[in-house]
Amino acid sequence: xxxxxxxxxxxxxxxxxRMTLRCTQDMRHNAMYWYRQDLxxxxxxxxxxxxxxTTGKGEVPDGYSVSRANTDDFPLTLASAVPxxxxxxxxxxxxxxxxxxxxxxGTRLTxx
Amino acid sequence: xxxxxxxxxxxxxxxxxxxxNCTYQTSGFNGLFWYQQHAGEAPTFxxxxxxxxxxxxxxxxxxxxxxxxYSYLLLKELQMKDSASYLCAVVDSNYQLIWxxxxxxxxxx
Numbered sequence: 001x002x003x004x005x006x007x008x009x010x011x012x013x014x015x016x017x018r019m020t021l022r023c024t025q026d027m028r029h030n031a032m033y034w035y036r037q038d039l040x041x042x043x044x045x046x047x048x049x050x051x052x053x054t055t056g057k058g059e060v061p062d063g064y065s066v067s068r069a070n071t072d073d074f075p076l077t078l079a080s081a082v083p084x085x086x087x088x089x090x091x092x093x094x095x096x097x098x099x100x101x102x103x104x105x106g107t108r109l110t111x112x
Numbered sequence: 113x114x115x116x117x118x119x120x121x122x123x124x125x126x127x128x129x130x131x132x133n134c135t136y137q138t139s140g141f142n143g144l145f146w147y148q149q150h151a152g153e154a155p156t157f158x159x160x161x162x163x164x165x166x167x168x169x170x171x172x173x174x175x176x177x178x179x180x181x182y183s184y185l186l187l188k189e190l191q192m193k194d195s196a197s198y199l200c201a202v203v204d205s206n207y208q209l210i211w212x213x214x215x216x217x218x219x220x221x
Contacts, residue, residue, distance in 0.1 A: 042116075042199065042213035043155070058208075090154060097207035098142050103154035 004104035023091030032074040036087040116212035140205025
C-alpha cells in the first residue's frame with residue numbers, strides 16, 4: 001500500500017441500498033477525514049476522526065456514519081442511499097488537525 | 113457564517129504569470145492552505161501560510177495578509193500542465209479546514 005487507498009473507484013447504486021466506502025492508509029497518521037465534492041460547492045466535510053476510537057461530525061453528516069476501530073482504516077457507510085448522495089467522495093489523512101491533509105484517489109458514487 | 117471566496121474560473125497564456133485570489137471570513141484563523149486539483153484527480157498540497165508575507169516555492173508563491181483576510185497564489189512561467197483547479201482552505205478556530213469552491217485555471221498556448 002502506498003499512502004491512501006480507497007475502494008471502490010466508482011459505483012452505481014440503487015436508491016435505498018446500503019453501501020460502505022473503504023479508506024485505508026499506511027502513513028500512520030492520527031487524523032482521517034471523509035469529504036464529498038460536488039460541482040461548484042467545493043469540498044464538504046462529512047465526518048472526521050482525530051485518533052483511533054474517536055469520530056466527529058462535519059458539515060454534512062446526515063445519512064452517513066463512520067467508525068475508526070484502528071489507525072489505518074476509516075470506512076464510510078451510507079445506510080440507505082438517496083440520489084442526493086451522488087458525488088465524488090475523498091478520504092484524507094493528516095498527522096494532526098491543522099496539518100497538511102493528504103487525499104486518497106476518490107470514489108465516484110452514483111445513486112439512481 | 114464562514115466564507116471563502118475565489119474566482120470561479122481564470123484563463124491565462126502559456127509562459128505568462130497569473131494571480132489567483134482568495135478572501136476569507138472565518139471564525140478564527142490558524143493557517144491557510146493552497147491545493148492543486150487536476151480534473152478527475154485528488155487535491156494535492158501546494159503551500160501553507162500562517163504568518164503574513166510571501167512564501168516562494170519554485171514557480172509558485174503564496175501570499176497572506178491576515179488583517180485583510182486575503183491570500184493569493186502566484187504562478188509564474190505557466191505551463192500547460194498547470195491547467196487545474198486551485199483550492200484555498202482556511203484552518204478555523206476549531207482546527208477544521210474550511211474550503212473554497214476552487215478556481216479553475218485554463219492555460220492557452
